[in-house]
Amino acid sequence: MQAIRSLVLVSGDAESKARGSLKVYEELQREIIKFGLQNEITVTMVEDVGRHDVLPLVIVYPEAVIYGPVTAADVPFLVEEHLYKGRIAAGLQASTKELSGRIAWLSARKGTLPAEQRIVLHRVGLIDPDSIEDYIAHDGYEALGKALNEMSPQEVIEEVISSGLKGRGGAGFPTGLKWKFVAQVDNYPKYIVCNADESEPGTFKDRVILEGDPHSMIESMAIAGYAVGADVGYIYIRGEYKLAQRRMAQAIEQARELGLLGEKIFGSNFNFDIHIHSGAGAYICGEETSLIESIEGKRGEPRSRPPYPTTHGLWDKPTVINNVETLANIPPIIHNGATWFRAFGPKSSPGTKVYTILGNVNVTGLIEVPMGITLREVVAIYARGMKNGKSLKLAQTGGSGGSIFPASLQDTPMDYDSYQRAGVSLGSGALLICNEDTCVVDLAKVLLNFFNQESCGKCTPCRVGVQRALQILTNFSEGTGQPNDIDALQKLSDNLIQLSNCGLGQTAAVPLRDMLNHFRAEVDAHVKLKVCPTGVCQMSGKHVWE
Amino acid sequence: MITNIKNGLDVSTVVQAAVSQHGATHEDLIPILLSVNEQLGYLPTEALSEISHSLRLAHSEIMAVASFYRMLSTEPRGKHVIQFCESAPCHVMGGRQVLRALQEELNLEPGQTSADGQWTLLEISCPGICGVGPVMMIDEDVYGNLVPERLSEILAKYRE
Ligand SMILES: Cc1cc2nc3c(=O)[nH]c(=O)nc-3n(C[C@H](O)[C@H](O)[C@H](O)COP(=O)(O)O)c2cc1C
Numbered sequence: 001m002q003a004i005r006s007l008v009l010v011s012g013d014a015e016s017k018a019r020g021s022l023k024v025y026e027e028l029q030r031e032i033i034k035f036g037l038q039n040e041i042t043v044t045m046v047e048d049v050g051r052h053d054v055l056p057l058v059i060v061y062p063e064a065v066i067y068g069p070v071t072a073a074d075v076p077f078l079v080e081e082h083l084y085k086g087r088i089a090a091g092l093q094a095s096t097k098e099l100s101g102r103i104a105w106l107s108a109r110k111g112t113l114p115a116e117q118r119i120v121l122h123r124v125g126l127i128d129p130d131s132i133e134d135y136i137a138h139d140g141y142e143a144l145g146k147a148l149n150e151m152s153p154q155e156v157i158e159e160v161i162s163s164g165l166k167g168r169g170g171a172g173f174p175t176g177l178k179w180k181f182v183a184q185v186d187n188y189p190k191y192i193v194c195n196a197d198e199s200e201p202g203t204f205k206d207r208v209i210l211e212g213d214p215h216s217m218i219e220s221m222a223i224a225g226y227a228v229g230a231d232v233g234y235i236y237i238r239g240e241y242k243l244a245q246r247r248m249a250q251a252i253e254q255a256r257e258l259g260l261l262g263e264k265i266f267g268s269n270f271n272f273d274i275h276i277h278s279g280a281g282a283y284i285c286g287e288e289t290s291l292i293e294s295i296e297g298k299r300g301e302p303r304s305r306p307p308y309p310t311t312h313g314l315w316d317k318p319t320v321i322n323n324v325e326t327l328a329n330i331p332p333i334i335h336n337g338a339t340w341f342r343a344f345g346p347k348s349s350p351g352t353k354v355y356t357i358l359g360n361v362n363v364t365g366l367i368e369v370p371m372g373i374t375l376r377e378v379v380a381i382y383a384r385g386m387k388n389g390k391s392l393k394l395a396q397t398g399g400s401g402g403s404i405f406p407a408s409l410q411d412t413p414m415d416y417d418s419y420q421r422a423g424v425s426l427g428s429g430a431l432l433i434c435n436e437d438t439c440v441v442d443l444a445k446v447l448l449n450f451f452n453q454e455s456c457g458k459c460t461p462c463r464v465g466v467q468r469a470l471q472i473l474t475n476f477s478e479g480t481g482q483p484n485d486i487d488a489l490q491k492l493s494d495n496l497i498q499l500s501n502c503g504l505g506q507t508a509a510v511p512l513r514d515m516l517n518h519f520r521a522e523v524d525a526h527v528k529l530k531v532c533p534t535g536v537c538q539m540s541g542k543h544v545w546e
Numbered sequence: 547m548i549t550n551i552k553n554g555l556d557v558s559t560v561v562q563a564a565v566s567q568h569g570a571t572h573e574d575l576i577p578i579l580l581s582v583n584e585q586l587g588y589l590p591t592e593a594l595s596e597i598s599h600s601l602r603l604a605h606s607e608i609m610a611v612a613s614f615y616r617m618l619s620t621e622p623r624g625k626h627v628i629q630f631c632e633s634a635p636c637h638v639m640g641g642r643q644v645l646r647a648l649q650e651e652l653n654l655e656p657g658q659t660s661a662d663g664q665w666t667l668l669e670i671s672c673p674g675i676c677g678v679g680p681v682m683m684i685d686e687d688v689y690g691n692l693v694p695e696r697l698s699e700i701l702a703k704y705r706e
Binding site: 198200201202207278279281294297300356358359364430432438449450453456 | 572573575576579610614616617618633634635637638671672673674675677
C-alpha cells in the first residue's frame with residue numbers, strides 16, 4: 001500500500017449485505033477504475049462499523065465523511081464528486097447524530113487531522129502534570145467524590161462490570177469481575193496494585209499516561225480501593241521511567257496535602273494511601289505474581305497459580321492488580337456512566353485502545369482509537385501509509401501475547417474477541433508494522449533473543465526451550481538449519497505453551513507458532529534452499545551446504 | 547583491588563544513608579540496592595555485607611536479589627555505560643547495523659567493559675522511546691534515530 005490518498009470503507013455486516021452493500025462495493029471499484037483512481041484509493045469492506053439505522057454505509061477517510069444509506073445507483077455521483085472532484089457529495093451524507101461503535105469517534109473530529117477518541121489520554125498534553133489544580137479544573141477527582149458520596153462499593157463494582165471494561169495489560173480479563181472477586185473475600189488488609197512496569201518492546205503508552213496525567217492513577221486506585229475494601233495501594237513503576245516516578249511522587253504529595261489521600265477522604269469513612277515502588281530492570285516483573293514478589297523485596301520470579309492474587313496476592317492478602325491504561329478508564333466510567341462508555345467500540349470489547357504505531361510507516365506515534373478499527377485503517381489514516389510506497393508484509397502486536405500476523409489479516413477488527421477468533425492477539429498495543437523487506441525468520445530471532453534474555457530461569461521448559469528455539473532460528477538464519485528442525489520448533493512451541501510456569505514462556509511460543517502458520521514458505525526457503533528471500537539473513541553457512 | 551567506586555565515596559556512609567532513607571525491612575531491600583548502586587556505580591561486596599547486616603537478611607539472599615535485576619551490578623562498570631536497544635522495533639529500523647558499527651568502534655561485545663575502564667556496552671530491552679528508533683542510552687543521555695555514521699561524533703563527547 002502506498003501513501004494512499006483515500007481509504008473507502010463499505011459496511012459489510014449481514015444487514016448491510018442484505019441491503020445491497022456488496023453491489024455498492026463492486027460499483028465503487030468499477031467507478032474508481034473509470035476515473036483512473038485505483039492507485040491512490042483503496043476500497044475495502046468491513047464488518048460491524050457500528051451504526052444500524054442508515055445502512056449500508058460508505059465512509060471516506062481521511063476526511064471521515066459518512067455516507068448512508070448508499071445504493072449502487074448513488075455510487076457514480078459519490079465517486080465523481082468526492083473522490084474525483086474532492087468535495088462532499090451533497091445529499092448522501094448520513095447525519096452524525098447518535099453515532100456508536102467504530103465510527104463513534106468521527107463526530108469528535110476537529111480540523112483536518114484524523115479523528116481520535118480520547119478517554120484514557122483525554123488530559124494528556126492538555127493539563128500541566130505538575131499541577132493538581134489543573135487536574136481538578138479538568139473534572140479531576142470528581143469521579144472519586146461521586147463514588148464516595150453517591151455510590152456504595154457494590155454500585156461502583158456493578159458500574160465497572162456493566163461498562164464491559166477489559167484489562168489492557170495484555171490478558172483482557174474483565175476488570176469489574178476481578179474487583180468483585182477481591183471484594184468478596186473476607187480477609188484484610190487488601191491491596192490495590194497498579195502495574196506500571198511497562199517493558200513490552202514497542203510499548204510506551206503507560207509512560208505517557210503516568211507522565212502526562214499522574215493524578216488519574218491516584219484517583220482510579222482510590223476508587224478501586226473503595227470498591228474492594230483496600231486502604232493501601234502500590235504503584236510499581238519501571239526503574240528506567242525516572243520522570244514518571246518523580247511526577248507520580250509529587251502528585252501523591254499534592255493529593256495528601258489536599259486530603260485526597262489519607263484519612264476520611266471527602267468526609268467519608270474511607271482511608272487510602274499510595275506507595276511507589278521502583279522496578280530494577282526485569283521484564284518478567286510485569287507479570288503480576290513476579291511483580292508482587294518484587295514489591296516484597298525478592299527476586300522477581302513468578303509464583304505458581306492458583307491461588308490467584310485476587311485471594312493470595314501481596315503478602316498473601318487479596319490484591320487487585322491492574323494495568324495503568326485499564327485504571328485510566330475508571331474515572332471517566334464512574335463520571336459518565338457505563339452506558340456512555342459502551343457507545344465506543346464493539347459490544348464485546350467496549351471502549352478505546354491506545355496503540356503505539358512503529359516500523360516502516362510514514363508517521364509513527366501514539367493513538368487512542370475505539371476498539372475494533374482495523375490495521376488497514378491504522379496504516380492508511382494514522383500512519384499515513386507505508387514508507388517509500390512499499391507494501392505491508394506483516395505486523396507484530398508486541399508484548400505479552402503479541403502475535404506476528406500477515407497482511408491478509410489487516411481487515412480483522414482490532415478487539416479482543418475478533419483477534420482471538422482469528423488466532424492472533426492484540427498484546428500490549430504495540431503495532432510494529434513491517435514492509436516486504438522484513439525477514440520473518442530474522443524478526444522471530446530478535447523476539448526469541450529478547451525472551452532468552454528475559455526468561456527468569458525458574459522453570460525448565462522456558463529456560464531451556466527458549467534457548468533451544470533461539471539456536472534453531474539462528475541456524476536457519478545462517479543457512480545451517482535441517483529440515484527436521486522445523487518439526488522440532490513446532491514441538492518446542494507446543495511445549496512452551498503447555499508447560500511453562502507463566503505467560504513469559506507461553507508468549508515466547510507465539511512468534512514461533514505464527515511464523516510457522518503464516519510464513520511457512522519463507523521458513524522452508526531458509527531451511528531447504530538455504531535462501532533468505534528478503535536478503536536479510538547472511539547465510540554464512542551456505543558454502544558448507546553447496 | 548580495583549574498586550572503581552564512583553567519586554571515592556565511603557561505602558558504609560552510602561549504605562547507612564540508604565537504609566535510613568528507605569527503612570530496614572525486607573520490602574526495602576530493592577530500593578536500598580538501587581540507591582547504593584546508583585551512587586557507587588555498582589554494588590561492591592562490602593556494601594552487600596553491610597546491607598545484609600542492617601536488614602538482618604542472609605548474604606545469599608541479598609546476592610540472589612542483586613544478581614537478578616538488570617539495573618543492579620555486582621561488577622564494576624565502565625565510566626560510561628552504553629545501553630543499546632535490541633528490541634524488535636529498533637531492529638526493524640536498522641538497529642542491527644548500528645550495533646555492529648558500535649561494537650567495532652569500541653571493540654567490545656555486549657556485556658563487556660573495556661580494559662581501560664572507560665566503557666561498558668550493554669544490550670537493553672526496549673526503553674520505550676521507540677518512536678525514534680534505533681535508540682541507545684549513554685549514561686542518562688538518550689540518542690535516537692541512530693545511523694552508523696553518527697556514532698563516532700556521539701562517542702567523542704564522552705572521550706576526554
Ligand atoms: C511476561 C509477562 C509480562 C507482563 N508485563 C506486563 C506489563 O509490563 N504491564 C502490565 O500491565 N501487565 C503485564 N503483564 C500482564 C499482567 O500479568 C497482568 O495480567 C496485568 O497486570 C493485569 O492487569 P489488567 O487486568 O488491568 O490488564 C505481563 C504478563 C506476562 C506474562
